[in-house]
Amino acid sequence: MNAKPSKITLAEKGMLNVPNVPIIPFIEGDGIGQDIWPATQRVIDKAVEVAYSGKRRIEWRELLVGEKGFHQTGQWLSEEALQTIQTHVVAIKGPMTTPIGTGIRSLNVAIRQKLDLYACVRPVRYIDPVPSPMKAPQKIDMVVYRENTEDLYAGIEWQAGTAENAKVIDFLNSQMGTTFKGPTGIGIKPISEANSKRLVAKAITHAIDAGRSSVTLMHKGNIMKFTEGAFSRWGYEVAKERFGDRTITEAELYDRYDGRQPEGIVVIKDRIADMLFQQVLLRPAEFAVIATPNLNGDYISDALAAQVGGLGMAPGANIGDTCAVFEATHGTAPKYAGLDKVNPSSLILSGAMMLDYMGWTESAAMVQSALQATIKDGVVTYDLARQIEGAQEVACSAFAAAIIERLH
Numbered sequence: 374m375n376a377k378p379s380k381i382t383l384a385e386k387g388m389l390n391v392p393n394v395p396i397i398p399f400i401e402g403d404g405i406g407q408d409i410w411p412a413t414q415r416v417i418d419k420a421v422e423v424a425y426s427g428k429r430r431i432e433w434r435e436l437l438v439g440e441k442g443f444h445q446t447g448q449w450l451s452e453e454a455l456q457t458i459q460t461h462v463v464a465i466k467g468p469m470t471t472p473i474g475t476g477i478r479s480l481n482v483a484i485r486q487k488l489d490l491y492a493c494v495r496p497v498r499y500i501d502p503v504p505s506p507m508k509a510p511q512k513i514d515m516v517v518y519r520e521n522t523e524d525l526y527a528g529i530e531w532q533a534g535t536a537e538n539a540k541v542i543d544f545l546n547s548q549m550g551t552t553f554k555g556p557t558g559i560g561i562k563p564i565s566e567a568n569s570k571r572l573v574a575k576a577i578t579h580a581i582d583a584g585r586s587s588v589t590l591m592h593k594g595n596i597m598k599f600t601e602g603a604f605s606r607w608g609y610e611v612a613k614e615r616f617g618d619r620t621i622t623e624a625e626l627y628d629r630y631d632g633r634q635p636e637g638i639v640v641i642k643d644r645i646a647d648m649l650f651q652q653v654l655l656r657p658a659e660f661a662v663i664a665t666p667n668l669n670g671d672y673i674s675d676a677l678a679a680q681v682g683g684l685g686m687a688p689g690a691n692i693g694d695t696c697a698v699f700e701a702t703h704g705t706a707p708k709y710a711g712l713d714k715v716n717p718s719s720l721i722l723s724g725a726m727m728l729d730y731m732g733w734t735e736s737a738a739m740v741q742s743a744l745q746a747t748i749k750d751g752v753v754t755y756d757l758a759r760q761i762e763g764a765q766e767v768a769c770s771a772f773a774a775a776i777i778e779r780l781h
Contacts, residue, residue, distance in 0.1 A: 378432035381462040381731070387694060389462065391731045396432045398457050402467015402720075403440045404705025409717035410467045412773035416740060417724045419777045424736035434461070439469050439480060450480055455487055458696055465699040465727055467720060468706075481700070482528075485521045490691035490698060491568060492575045493519040495674040496726070500745050503682035504760035512658045513680050516585070518576035519670020521691060523563045524600075526667045530560035564600040564666055570611040575692070576664035577616050580639045588612075588620075590643035591665035591673060604666050605643045612641045646673075653677060678702065685715070685756055688722035690730070699727040713768045716754040718744060721776070743779040747772065750779075 378394045401410045414433065421429050436442075436454040443449050458464045469480040484490070495517045499510040507513070531538035533556035541559050545551040553559075573590065580588050590609070594602025612620045616639070623642035626634060634640060644652065646669050653660060653673070657680075663673065678687035684703035691698045701720040709715050721744060728737035748757065751764040752775045758766035767775065 380460065383462060383695060389731060391733070393429045394432055395463070395731070396434050396461055397727075398434045398436050398454075398461050398464040400436050400438045400454075400464070400466035400469070401441060402701065402705065403470040404468060404707040404710045405715045406439075406467030406705065407711055408709075408713050408715060408769045409701065409720045412717040412769050413465075413720040413724050415773050416721050416743075416776050416780075417728070417736075420736040420740045420743070420780050421728070421733065423780050424733070424739050429733070436464075438466070450483055450487075455484070458484075458698060459488060462696050463699075463727060463731060464696070465720075465724060466701075468701045468704055470705050470707075482526055484698060485691050488691075488693060488696055488698070489522065490693040490696070491520060491522045492572055492692045493517075493521045493670060493674075493689065494579075494692055494726075495519070495670075495678075495687060495689045495702065497674070497677040497681055497687060499681045500686060500748060502749060502761065503686055503757065505681055507654075507657075507680050509657075510681055513653075513677065515653070515657070515660050515677060516576075516579060516583075516662050517670055517674040517677065518572060518579070518662065518664045519674060520564075520568060520572040520604075520665065520667050522667075523565060523568055524667030525560060525562050527561070527563055529563070530558065533558045562597070562600050564604050566603070566607050569604045569607040569666075571694075573608040573664045574611050574615055576662050577612055577620065577639060577641070580662045581616070581619050585639070585661040586634065587640040587642060587660065588662045588664055589649065589660055590641070591646055591649050591663050591669050592643060593646045593669070594643075595645055601646075601666055601669075608643070608664060609641060649673070650676065654680070674702075683756070684719060686718050686722070688719055688726050690723065690726050692730075697727075697730060699723040699730075713770050714755055715769055716756050717769050717773060721773075739780055740776070743776045743781075746779045747775045750775075 376393045378396050379392045381395045382390045384390050436457060437445050438450050438454050471479050498514045531541050538559055542553045546553055576588050590605045592601040592605045594605050620639045620641050623640055626640050678684050687702045689700050689702040700723055703719055706715060725737045725740040752767055753764050754769060754772050755766050758764040
């Protein structure tokens with residue numbers, strides 16, 4: 374193939390122009406990134422080759438971010454790296470450490486906020502026969518849309534005992550009627566109409582495009598009425614404003630349609646966060662897409678991942694209007710770094726999500742089916758081998774090789 378590598382570009386209405394040889398930036402990741410990224414790259418490259426008979430391939434471009442970036446450039450996250458992701462539209466990354474003693478609270482959060490990747494998208498679906506604590510894990514097939522840029526993750530807080538904290542407490546006590554006493558840490562939880570509506574709109578768009586039955590607005594609005602309660606209200610508003618011909622509320626479903634959902638119509642409903650946490654355990658089949666503020670999305674996506682085998686099996690992406698970064702959803706596990714031991718499935722499945730996002734759906738489906746076939750054949754890394762009777766424990770790289778053998 375003689376096609377020249379070139380960038381993915383944005384077309385009208387957020388569509389992508391993807392060349393046959395796209396340049397895709399990658400961040401290896403810290404800790405076990407050195408193990409799971411090479412395994413992932415091999416699987417993705419081979420799937421693309423097989424799916425398109427060598428007519429397409431990916432030109433990878435490494436970005437020095439995280440520990441490798443700090444050691445080689447003195448920067449944990451450079452503006453050049455951020456600009457490269459922005460101009461190349463699609464990128465993928467391994468797990469990142471949280472620097473200690475620096476101004477960056479979290480590299481993951483920094484990337485999301487600086488690039489305005491406002492939707493953290495985490496599909497959760499059971500892969501047979503991965504061990505699960507659930508009696509019927511096959512009923513779990515959801516996509517979580519977590520708002521990525523605000524809520525408590527905005528990091529607006531003042532440490533107890535500081536002069537800045539004293540000013541905030543003095544203002545709140547004297548002007549706003551609060552009665553804080555003694556050392557008290559203060560944080561602000563911003564949730565805006567614009568950011569809430571664009572997140573919910575993206576979730577509804579996915580539900581419509583993917584033929585999913587419902588979008589559930591997860592919130593704690595019974596207590597936090599003007600933040601999480603507002604998120605729910607704004608979610609209903611954007612559904613009516615932008616998708617009025619394709620959505621109905623849960624109340625309308627029963628009042629107007631006697632509980633029988635019209636074909637092609639998405640039901641918009643809401644659940645209090647703690648109630649939803651219980652219901653995804655007891656009645657998971659009732660939920661298809663969940664849209665939620667940042668903190669709720671963090672724990673519900675991890676809890677759902679635990680039901681289908683843990684974070685090692687959970688893919689994820691951070692998506693904005695102009696670019697997207699696909700990522701492993703677990704941590705760096707530094708004690709296993711370089712041992713060729715850990716499960717690369719999260720990053721491999723995130724790579725499949727990336728291929729699907731690019732419109733290379735054939736190769737994405739190939740990766741998913743080959744990974745499932747490998748696990749079903751009992752060829753797994755140590756984390757699953759100790760839970761599956763009769764399984765063959767293999768190294769991270771050997772697991773990738775087994776997946777490649779099953780690509781067809």
